[in-house]
Amino acid sequence: MQTAKDLKEYRAELREALDNEFLRQAMDKFAVAYRGSRAKAFAGMDLKGLIADVAQAKDGAAQRMDELLSEFTAKAEAAGVKVHVARTALEANEIIAAIAKENGVKKIVKSKSMTAEEIHLNDHLEGQGYEVTETDLGEWIIQLRHEGPTHMVMPAIHLSRNQVADLFSEVTGTKQEVDIQKLVKVARRELRRKFVEADMGISGGNFAIAETGTIALCTNEGNARLVTTLPRVHVALVGLDKLTPSINDALRVIKALPRNATGQAITSYVSWITGPGECQSSPDGKKEMHVVFLDNGRRALAKDPMFSQVLRCIRCGACANVCPVYRLVGGHQLGHIYIGAIGLILTYFYHGREKAKNLVQNCINCGACKAVCAGGIDLPKLIKEVHARIQDEEGHPLQSQLLGKVLKSRKLFHALLRSAKAVQKPITGGTPYLRHLPMIFAKDQNFRALPAIAETPFRDRFEALKPRVSSPKLRVALFSGCVQDFVYPEQAEAAVKILGKHNVDVSFPMDQSCCGLPVQMMGEREASRSVAEQNVRAFDPASCDYILTLCASCASHLKHGYPDILAGDPKLDVKVRQFADRVIDFSSFVHDVLKVQPEEFRKDGKKVTYHSPCHLCRGLHVTEAPRAxxxxxxxEYIPAEEEDVCCGFGGTYSMKFPELSAELLKKKLANVEKTGAELLLTDCPGCIMQLRGGLEAKGSTVKVAHVAEALAERLK
Amino acid sequence: MSESQPLSRLFEEKAKAVSAVVSKVTSLEQALAHAVDLCDKKDACQILVSGCELPLSATGEALCETKQQKILAAPGLEPKLFAKLKELAAERGILCIDTGMRQRLGGVDIAFTVADFGIAETGTLVFDSNSEEQRLATMIAEFHLAVLPVSKIREKSFDLEEELLALLQKSPSYTAFVTGASRTADIERVLALGVHGPLELHILLLED
Known part of the structure; x- marks a missing residue:
């Protein structure tokens, strides 16, 4: 749950979470174990195809929401179900409370429902005097602790067996042993009584199947079976996004949901309920059944051209499972009710910008969530969009406004960088690092040494470096990105050296500027758009064969971000497409296009390891080329553990959340050092800044270089 | 028959992977005998496993008093088979019931059922669970023992779409997929079987 008033308070909560030793260990173990069990669960399956099918089916259902609702209602009513539609959370709460009242209900048992969490149903019912008991073990635990869930599938993942034993001791009034198997049995017995006494059972619904009017539920514990069987009244609370045309659609989602959630092939129980059946505890021997559909913005979302895809979410929680930030701080800090990447987005729509405004900034944009989403939702993009919208609504912070203004004018931006170079002497102490940081940065940023601005930027060196080739085999236009232009020009220089050897004509369009990703990350859409347009114009894409960049983040932003950002501008439509089609990263170009050979290099067998930049491996799906x-x-390449997990840089993220950035870096460097390699290679100057700075700060002897530098150095 | 052979093998493999105990029988009579044997061999106070030996609240503990004798529940079994089962059970001093589950919510020892279908790729049993007695028996029993005729096994869930549609179109209806025993990993992600439902799922593959 989000209670922080501002970013400062939110950061204090993050620091507290970082200090929670148990949470950190539990999350680490989970992150590693999940990866393996998910891969095993999907082994031999066409996962991409499945994701595409789920996405398509869910999109189709969202577009037909009202039609499916009518069809479902007709079928369900014919079976004796009372169907309700609640426009808001309050309406849903009131409908359910009214059902309880009409039926003379006193005690209620519930099976797990995120939708009920969304509307704070328990609070409402308890406020009206009903006794409400959660029967999913994890939900019961957090209910007893008066907490919100920290994971969509495992709501009590943040708690230790000791905490649960203490809690159960308190609840039973008897001392409980710290033994998970025994604690589970205690819950079994205590909750059985609640089932017996309840007059009403409330469930969620994984599916509302229109063709048959059926509600389907997936559970592992089997509590939903008891909730829907024992009490005389059953209320299913279901989001309108769970409407699905056919059994076939439900079976398809069931194929993906448990595998993506926990690495299980299927949940222990799937219950399919059409209409109110036999119920011996009811006076007439028949169950009373209600289905309450919740809108709460879903109908409008279905019509939103950008955000309708959030309705594809099947609530598997995978986006949290792989999120490096979630792994550090857990669900209370990375969600309000809905947790993880999808939670950052849904919080804005279902719980408002006050709850979402800090949260939504805590995305490092590594793309791990997007890569595993069962519905193929472009989560990072939508998170940025929510961020931008909140800024548009609440006003932009001065810092990001300034950055936006500066980046929009290349001349101003570059002039600032040049003057920074002129005045940095006192803080570099003649080293390539900023040694004596001004006090405002020093405390938070000293987990890594920050680099100094280079003596001469790449753009000023280029004319002298440009390979003089006659009848070139390829024409390549170089996009340096700001870091290689002004901080690490030697990396771009190394690339030019290799290109020259292969008879490639290289050009460097002087009007190029920052790719715009930093302002996109900060929610400055206007500046981001303007910079993108300037770069496309600067390159005039039809005049070259490739647009080469050594920065993974620039590359993926130029290739996938630009067409999106500049969409709908008829003057640019063709150019931006041509531009994006030509963008290629260094490793892919050298390996796949130039096809460099071992004979070209001096073999020295130095031990190296690799960091796979997020925007290379997930942004561009390049994994083989750099390793080859x-x-x-x-x-000699020695693989490191978790090579494709974020280094913690994330551009402006590391400035905003330095304590999280530092932790991610710490993990990364530990994995690097474990390999015993002397040299760490990667394909992104941003990652290099972070990794090199971190190793420098801890006094390590491991060197960091761009793949291009390592190759150029060994050219014969 | 040649078709179902690999399917039943796949089913067995997948069901075992989720901790189900799988055996083979050649007739329903043999299955009945197996059920009585299992019930007989089961610890006399096995019911304690589900919580009675633990310190409980006073109301939780009251539930433990409700059971005196070993009970085998077989709701929905055809009358002739049920009579046979009852006879076999009586020989071992086991009470055999097919109704009244609501009076036994503290728990019974074994629920004996015959599954309608099996899904090999996940080791899943499919039950038409319209009967409240059947649904409750398979939840309150410590062991669920299900007979699955091999001829009813399909490879994938999608191969059952038509049959499933027929089941779901009946109104009212309650259909259940059951895969392994009731499980949770809600405390520290440690697997625990038998949260609300059976502690063990036994499957008898019936060669028919």
């Missing part, structure tokens, strides 16, 4: 290049370049 290390071998071709005569190096």
């Amino acid at each position: 290049l290390m071998g071709i370049g005569g190096l």
Whole structure:
């Protein structure tokens, strides 16, 4: 749950979570175990195809929401169900309370429902004097602790067996042993009584199947079976997004849901309920059944051209499972009710911007969530969009406004960088790092050494470096990005050296500027758009064969971000497409296009390891080329653990959340050092800034370089 | 028959992977004998496993008093088979019932059922669970023992779509997929079987 008033308070909560030793260990174990069990669960299956099918089916259902609602209602009513539609959370709460009242209900048992959490149903019913008991073990635990869930599937994942034993001791009034198997049995017995006494059972619904008027529920514990069987009244609270045309659609989602959630092939129980059946505890021997559909913005979302895809969410929680930030701080800090990447978005729509405004900034944009989403939702993009919308509504912070203004004018931006270079002497102490940071940065940022601005930017060196080639085999236009232009020009220089050897004509359009990702990340859409347009114009894409960049983040932003950002501008439609089609990263270009050979390099067998930049491996799906290049370049590649997990840089993220950035870096460097490699290679100057700075700060001897530098150095 | 052979093998493999105990029988009579044997061999106070030996609240503990004798529940079994089962059970001093589950919510030892279908790729049993007695028996029993005729096994859930549609179109209806025993990993992600439902699921593959 979000209670922080501002970013400062939110950061204090994050620091507290970071200090929770148990949480950190539990999350680490989970993150690693999940990866393996998910891969095993999907082994041999066409996962991409499945995701695409789920996405398509869910999109189709969202577009036909009202039609499916009518069809479902007709079928369900014919079966004896009373169907309600609640426009708001309050309406849903009132409808359910009224059902309880009409039926003379006193005690209620519930099976797990995120939708009920969304509307704070328990609070409402308890406020009216009903006794409400959650029967899913995890939900019961957090109910007893008066907490919100920290995971969509495992709501009590943040708690230790000791905490549960203490809690159960309190609840039973008897000392409980710290033994998970025994604690589970205690819950079984205590809750059985609640089932017996309840007059009403409330469930959620994983599916509302229109063709048969059926509600389907997936559970592992089997509590939903008891909730829907024992009490004389059953109320299913279901989001309108759970309406689905056919059994076939439900079976398809069931194929993905448990596998993506926990690595299980299927949940222990799937219950399919059409209409109120036999109920011996009811005076007439028949169950009373209600289905309450919740809108709460879903109908409007279905019509939103950008956000309708959030309705594809099947609530598997995978986006949290793989999120490096969630892994550090857990669900209370990375969600309000809905947790993880999808939670950052849904909070804005279902619980308002006050709850979402801090949260939504805590995305490092590594793309891990998007890569595993069962519905193929472009989560990072939508998170940024929510961020931008909140800023548009609440006003932009001065810092991001300024950055936006500066980046929009290339000349101003570059002039600032040049003057920064001129005045940095006192803080570099003649080293390539900013040694004596001004006090405002020093405390938070000293987990890594920050680099100094280079003496001469790449753009000023280029004319002298430009390979003089006659009848070139390819024309490549270089996009340096700000970091290689002004901080690490030697990386771009290394690339030019290799290109020259291969008879490639290289150009460097001087009007290029920052790719715009930093302002996009900060929710400055206007500046982001303007910079994108300037770059497309600067390159005039038809005049070259490739647009090469050594920065993974720039590359993925230029290739996938630009067409999106500049969409709908008829003057740019063709150019931006041509531009994006030509963008290629360094490793892919050298490996797949130039096809460099081992004979070109001096083999020295130096031990190297690799960091796979988020925007290369997930943004561009490039994984093989850089690893192959290390071998071709005569190096001995030793894989590190979790090579594709974010280094914690995330551009402006590391400035905003330095304590989280530092922790991610710490994990990364520990994995690097474990390999015993002397050299760490990667494909992104941003990652290099973070990794090199971190190793420098801890006094490590491991060196960091761009793949291009390692290759150029070994060219024969 | 040749078709169902690999399917039943796949079913067995997948069901075992989720901790189901799988055996083979050649007739329903043999299955009945198996049920009585299992009930007989089961610890006399096995019901304690589900919580009675633990310190409970006074109301939780009251439930433990409700059971005196071993009970085998077989609701929905055809009358002739039920009579046979009752006879076999009586020989071992086991009470055999097919109704009154609501009076036994503290728990019974074994629920004996015959599954309508099986899904091999996940080791799943499919039950038409319209009967409240059947649904409750398979939840309150410590062990659920289900007979699955091999001829009713399909490879994938999608192969059952037509049959499932027929089941769901009946109104009212309650259909259940059951895969392994009731389970949770809600405390520290440690697997625990038998949260609200059976502690063990036994499946008898019936060669028919």
